[in-house]
Amino acid sequence: MPRIPGVRSRLKDTPVVGHKRVLLAAPRGYCAGVDRAVIAVEKALEHYGSPVYVRKQIVHNIHVVSELESKGAIFVEEVDEVPEGSHIVFSAHGVSPAVVNAASDRGLQAIDATCPLVTKVHREAVRFARDDFEILLIGHEGHEEVEGTAGEAPEHTTLVGSPDEADTVQVKDPNKVVWLSQTTLSVDETMETVRRLRARFPNLQDPPSDDICYATQNRQVAIKKVAQDADLVIVVGSANSSNSVRLVEVALEYGAKAAYRVDYASEIKQEWVDGVETVGVTSGASVPEVLVTEVLESLASAGYRDVEEVKTAEEDLMFSLPKELRTNLKGAKDKRALGGRNRP
């Protein structure tokens, strides 16, 4: 198992005026879709042996990826890097039909670990395109999830990357437009984008249900509460994790005096905590709890031993493993992923 770098804290216990404490946001960390995707790779490795190939990072977390690499997973950018006939896992962010076809043409045995909540958005895109709607897809250009969703209906989809882009995007028929979104956006910013789209296109149709997923929403609600009382917020998560980066933005917007994202506890800088009474801590949906524990230990060494959990929701969602594993692992005991559990 890869070592977590810098577990030993270099933070000093410097004096503050008041009482040092940590407000620990809940829910935080692993969501059901991430848990399922990581278990899918582990099960594939157990059953088929290494190597198992994974297209893109299975989830956007550097530690999770290196842990799976150490068990025999090989991460590739595209299916043409994979030897014919091999097993390939599609990541939690989903893939376009073009990628599925390319894997099939190459004779790869695909295991689809796309989060079911991303698949839901794909289905919406297919349905609205079939009904000849123009889809305004709110999301970040180049993000794998956006590429996968847009790939379901490329002729019908236009990306809207920000509220400002809502003011300029052009459509063919303003009476036949629908908005969909990436699952990991800022709820507030997305609603602002929709408000500005609707100001221009009053007949804009909404998705049948929220595209921003429960886990993204819950983590933002929790950090909003924490941020009101925090001098500093530390978000554990990787730089390419959309929902982790959004948590930093939301914390700043809701009152945190400072907010930073770290992959590991060793990245916390002394000057961030100097003079700080209250530190808020949370983690993105692709972050194993062990990384949060290391952050708490590091903070404890700097005098932040009083930890209060701020819980704004309970999560108990679970998804079944990808169907390819359910079929191929017939007889195996473990057929389900446990959503939201604290994995070591």
Ligand code: SF4
């Ligand atoms: S963040 Fe949401 S959409 Fe993404 S894997 Fe987790 S539950 Fe699924």
